[in-house]
Amino acid sequence: MNRVTRWRLAMRLLARDWRAGELRILGAAIVIAVAASTAIGFFTDRLGRGMINQSADFLGADLVLESPRPVRTQWLAEARDTGLRTSETLEFSSVLVVGDRLQLASVRAVDAGFPLRGRLRTAAGPFLTDAEDVTTPAAGEAWAAPRLLTRLGLNSGDTLAVGKQSLVIAKVLTFEPGEAGSPFGLAPRLLMNLADVPATGVVQPGSRLTYHYLFAGSEQDIARYRGWLKSRLGPSHRLVGVQEGRRAVGTALERAERFLGLAVMAAIVLAGVAIAMAARRYSERHFDMSAMLRCLGATQRDLLELYLAQLLVLGLLASAAGCLLGWLAQQGLLVLLADLLPMAPSAPRAWPLLAGLFTGLVVLAGFALPPVLRLKRVPPLRVLRRDLSPLPGNAWLVYGAAVTAVVLLMWRYTDNAKLTLAALAGGAAALVVLGVLGFVLLALGRRLHTRVGVAWRFGLNNLWRRRRTSVSQILAFGLALMAMAVIALVRSDLLTTWESQLPVDVPNHFAINILPDQVEAVRGFMDAREVPTTQIYPMVRGRLVSINDEPVRQAVTKEAQSDNALNRELNFTWTTELQEDNRIVNGRWWRSGDSGRPLVSVESKLAERLGIELDDELGFTVGDERFSARVASIRSVQWDSFRPNFYMVFPPAVIERFPATYMTSFYLPPGDKPMLIELVRNYPALTVLEMDLIIAQVERIFRQVTLAVEYVLLFVLLAGFAVLFAALQASLDERLYEGALLRALGASRRQLRSGHLAEFITLGALAGLVAAIGTECIAWVLYSQVLHFDYSFKWPVWVAAPLLGAVLIGAAGYRGTRPVVERSPALLLREG
Amino acid sequence: MVAASGLSKRVATAAGPLDILADIDLQIHAGEAVAIVGVSGSGKSTLLGLLAGLDLPSSGDVRLAGHHMNALDEDGRAQVRGELVGFVFQSFQLLSGLTALENVMLPLELANTSAPRLQATGLLERVGLAERLTHYPKQLSGGEQQRVAIARAFSMQPAILFADEPTGNLDSSTGETIIDLLFELNHEHHATLVLVTHDEALAGRCERRIRLEAGRVVEPDGTA
Ligand SMILES: Nc1ncnc2c1ncn2[C@@H]1O[C@H](COP(=O)(O)OP(=O)(O)O)[C@@H](O)[C@H]1O
Ligand SMILES: [Mg+2]
DSSP states (O other): OOHHHHHHHHHHHHHHHHHTTTTHHHHHHHHHHHHHHHHHHHHHHHHHHHHHHHHHHHHTSSEEEEESSOOOHHHHHHHHHTTOEEEEEEEEEEEEEETTEEEEEEEEEEOTTOOSSSOEEEESSTTSOOEEEOOOOOTTEEEEOHHHHHHHTOOTTOEEEETTEEEEEEEEEEEOTTOOSOOTTOOOEEEEEGGGHHHHTOOOTTOOEEEEEEEEOOHHHHHHHHHHHHTTOOTTOEEEETTTTOGGGHHHHHHHHHHHHHHHHHHHHHHHHHHHHHHHHHHHTTHHHHHHHHHTTOOHHHHHHHHHHHHHHHHHHHHHHHHHHHHHHHHHHHHHHTTTOSSOOOOOOSHHHHHHHHHHHHHHHHHHHHHHHGGGGOOGGGGTOTTOOOOOOOHHHHHHHHHHHHHHHHHHHHOOHHHHHHHHHHHHHHHHHHHHHHHHHHHHHHHGGGGSOHHHHHHHHHHHHTHHHHHHHHHHHHHHHHHHHHHHHHHHHHHHHHHHHSOTTOOOEEEEEEOGGGHHHHHHHHHHTTOOBOOOEEEEEEEEEEETTEEHHHHSOTGGGGOHHHHSOEEEEEOSSOOTTOEEEEEOOOOGGGTTSOEEEEEHHHHHHHTOOTTOEEEEEETTEEEEEEEEEEEEOOGGGOSOOOSEEEOTTSSTTSOOEEEEEEOOOGGGTHHHHHHHHHOTTOEEEEOHHHHHHHHHHHHHHHHHHHHHHHHHHHHHHHHHHHHHHHTHHHHHHHHHHHHHTTOOHHHHHHHHHHHHHHHHHHHHHHHHHHHHHHHHHIIIIIIOOOOOOOHHHHHHHHHHHHHHHHHHHHHHTTHHHHSOHHHHHHHO | OEEEEEEEEEEEETTEEEEEEEEEEEEEOTTOEEEEEOOTTSSHHHHHHHHTTSSOOSEEEEEETTEEGGGSOHHHHHHHHHHHEEEEOTTOOOOTTSOHHHHHHHHHHHTTOSOHHHHHHHHHHHTTOGGGTTOOGGGSOHHHHHHHHHHHHHTTOOSEEEEESTTTTSOHHHHHHHHHHHHHHHHHHTOEEEEEESOHHHHTTSSEEEEEETTEEOOOTTOO
16 A cells, blocks of 8 residues: 555545544543643743743843943943843932931932833822832932931922932832842932932942843843843843842742643643543554454555554644634633733743644653554454454553653653653652552452442452453543642642741831830830731841851852852841741750850751851851851741841850840731831831832732632643543443443343442542552652642542542443443444 | 465463364365355364465465465565455454445555445445445444445455355345355356355355364365
8 A cells, every 4th residue: 555545545534433433532532631731831821921020020120230330332232222121220329418317328310211110109208108100200309218218307398419419309219129139238218310310429430339221121032132141241240130030929939830830740641641541442442443454455554554644633633623722711711810810911922832732742642652553463363253452552662652751741841850750750650559559459349349239249340350451440540630639739738838928917017227225115116006026136247257167268169159148247146936937957946055055056048058067167257256156956947938037046145245236027007107107206226128018019929829820720620520531431332332231131220320330439439549649649759859848648638539539430430331221232232 | 276285273272272273285276166164163264264364374384376375474465365355254344433335445445446435336236235325334234234244345356255154143034145145246256255154055055165173174075
C-alpha cells in the first residue's frame, strides 16, 4: 500500500469510526484534557501578568535604573526609540529648617510623567482622608509626608525652603509608588518639581544624589531594552524590575503561581488518565479490525501508519476543539470575575492556544500511543480464534511514555527542574507502590467475600477475576482522585496561610524612635485610647564585624561579600519572649539564667547567606565599642507579617548599656487616624510609619489571588469529575457484555444491579484509599520542598477520598451499567 | 495450487505439548473444490489457518500458488493473502463499526482499486442485499451477514477461497442458500475452494474430501 492510499483509507476509517460513535470517549477525553489545561493556562497567564502589572504599580514603573550620576542621554533616547515611556527623578537628603526646628528630609524631585505606573495619593492635610492624585507638584510647589509636616509644625499652604529655593506646601503626600521597600531609617519624604532643582543649589560636585530613571512599556520592549542596557551598566548602577520590586507580596504570589502550575499539572494527569483508559478501550475494540485488515493483506507497517494517521488527526481536531472550549471557559470566567477582580486582567495572548495544542498531542502520544501500538501486533489468526489477543503492551513502554509525557509537560508548565524531578521520582515510585497496594487491597477484599452478602460476593469476585484490569482501574481512578485531592488540600492550606499572614487587626502602623524615658508614657497613651500594640522593643543599631574572630568580609563566601547586611547597620534588640511569628529552627531560646550572658539569636536567612552556624562566635560594634556573643539559636522570621522583626536578638542585660530607642507596631482603624496628630505632637521625637495603604494593597492582591485559586480549584474538580466519568465509561464494555450473558443465563435484574453497585463501590473506595496514600506522600514532598508550608498529617483526606470515591464511582458505575437491565440481553450480546 | 507436506502443529498447553496436527500431506489443484471434514476438535480450522498462511506450522511446508509460506515473513504472507486469498468464516467476522457496504469495500480500499464503492455495491446486489447497503452488521440477520462476508471474500477476485464452517452459525435452510451462493460465485470466479465443514452433506457437494481425525488425514482419496 502506498502512503496516499494509507492516508485515504485512514481518513475513511476515522470518519466511519466517528459516525459509529467509536471515537466519542477518546475524543471527549482529549477535549477535556486540552480544555482544562488551556483554560487554566490562559487564566494563569493573564492573571500572572495582571499581578506583574500590580507589582509595577508598587514600583511606579516596569523597570527602574538607579544611578548616582546622570546617565548618558543616549540611554534614554534608546529607551524612547524602543517604544518605552520614561520618567526621571532625583533624590537627595536635605535638612529643612523652619524657625528653630531642624528636620532631615528625603527630597525627591520628579518630572510631570512620574509615576509611570500606579498613582500617587494625597490628602489636604496631615492624617486626613486621602485619594489618588494624577498630577505631580508644579514648579514652586512641594508635597510633603505627614510626619515631615508634624515635625516641622507646618500645614499645607505654608512655605518651606529647600536649599535656596522656597516652595509652597500644596498637598500632603500619603503614598508614593516605589517606596514600598524598607520603610525604616528613611527620612520623611518631600516631593518637588525637577525644574526647581537648579535653583536650590543642592546639586554640587560631591553631593550625594540618586537619580532614578523609570521605564514603562510592553513586556517585550522592556525585555529588549533591559537586555540592551544590561551590558552597558557600570558598578554603581542598579536595575530594578517588577520581579525584584515585589517583595511585599513576594512569597504569597510565588506560592499562588506554584499553585496554578500545580493545577495545570493536575489537569494534565487527569487528562492522561482519561486518555489512557479511552485509548485502551479504543485499542481493544479495534483488535478485530486489525486482524481482518491483516487477513486481507495489510502489513504491520500499513497498520501502524493507518492508526497513527487516525490518531494524529483525531488528536489535532480534538485539541483544537479543546483549545476553543478552554478559551471560552476562561473568557467566561473573566466575565464572571469582572466585578470581583479589582484589576483589569491583561489581554489574552496566543501562546496558551499553541500550548494547548501541544499539550493535547503530547498527552495523546504519552498515554494513547502504547495501547494503539498494540494494534499492529494483533495476530491475523484471530479471525479463526477469537480469543487470540496481542500481548499486552510492554510495561516499560506504557509507563515510560506516560511518564515522559508528564515530565515534558511539567517542565514546560512549571519551568522548575526540582519540582519536575521530585514529581518524576515520586510519581514513578508511587505508581509501583500503589499498583502493588491496589493488588493487596483487592486480595484482602476478596478474603472478606465469604462474610458478605451475595451481591457483594458477586462484586468482589468480579473484581478479583479481572484483577489486572481492576488494579489498573483502581490506579486510574486513584490518580484522578489524587489530583483533585492534592489541589483541594493545597488550596485550603494556601488560604489559611494568607489569612494568618494578614489577620484583620494586623498592625498597620509603626511607631519608631520612642525615647527610653517616654516608653511608659507612650504605652499609657495607647492604652488610654484602647489601641492594641505589640510588645515595645528596644532597638540598638550596630554592625556585625567578625565571625569566629575572622573579619566578616573574609569569613563569608564571595557572593555574600556584597550582602547588604555587611554594608549597613543592623537592628539589634533584646527580649525574653520569642515573637509570636518567630520559630527556633536550631539551638534553643533563652532560659531564665541566660540574662547577661553573651548569647545571640540570629535570623535564619541571614545566617544561611553568611554561613553562620550554631555556637559561632560573632563580633559586633555599636558606636565605637566592640563586643562578642555566641550563637545560641537560629530563628526563622516571617518578614512579610508586618510586625517588628530583628536580625539579632540578645538576652536581657547584654546590650542594654548601649543607647537605644524603642519601637512598636499597632493597628489603627481608618477612622482613628487623627489620633496620630496628637501622638506626634506629644512626643515630637517619635516617628509614625503608616503601613496601612501598603497593607490594603497587599490585602487586595491576596483577595484576588484567593478568588483565582478558588476558581481554578473548581475547574480542576470539574475536569476531574468529567474524567472519572469518561474513564468509567471506557471500562463498561466488558461488564455490559457479561451482565447480558448472566441475564441470559437467568440472573435476576436485582442481583445484577446490586452486584454491579457493590463492585463499583469497592472499586471507588479502594481507589480513594490509594488516592489518600498518594496524596499524603505528594503533600509531604510539596510542602517541605516546594511550597515551604508546615506539614501535618492530612487525616481529612483519608476519610474524604475513599468516601467520595465510593459514592462517585459507585453512582456513576451504577448508572453506566443500567443498559444491562434496560435493554434485552440479546441486543447487548449482539453488539458485544 | 495449495500443497502441504509433512505439516504438523504442536502447541504448548498447561498439560504439556499437544499435537494438533501431525504429518499432513495434501495437494489441491487450481479450480478444484475440496472439503476438509472431521468432527469438531479434529484440527480443521488449524489446518485451514496454516494453508492460508495465517499461522506457521511447527514443522513441514506449505506452498500457496507457488509461494513457500514458511520462507516468507508475516508481511510477505500478508501480501500473498491480499493478492490471492479470500476468506469466509463461521462467525462472519464483519466489522461492527462498518456498514455492509463499507465491510465489502474494505479489501478494495486496502488494495487501492478504483471505484471501490461501485464494485462493492455490485457485489452486494449480486448476493441479494441491494437494499441493505447502509446497514450495520448488528442490524442484519446471520444469513445476511454471511452474504456480506461472501461478497467481501469475492471482492478481490481471489484465486483461492478458504471457508471455515460457513454455515456453522446458520439454520439449515439459510445455510443451504448460503452454500448455493458460495458455489455459484466460486464458479463464476473460477476460484479454487477449500471448504472446512463437519457436515457430510455439504462436503458431498465438493469434488473431493480430505478427512481429519485427531490431527491426521485418514481418507486421502484421490491423491495426485
Ligand atoms: N493455540 C492452541 N492452544 C491449545 N490448543 C489449541 C490451540 N489451537 C487449537 N487447539 C486445540 O486443537 C484442537 C483442534 O482445534 P481446531 O483446529 O479449532 O478444530 P476444529 O476446527 O476441527 O474444530 C482443539 O482441541 C483445540 O482446542
Ligand atoms: Mg473449527
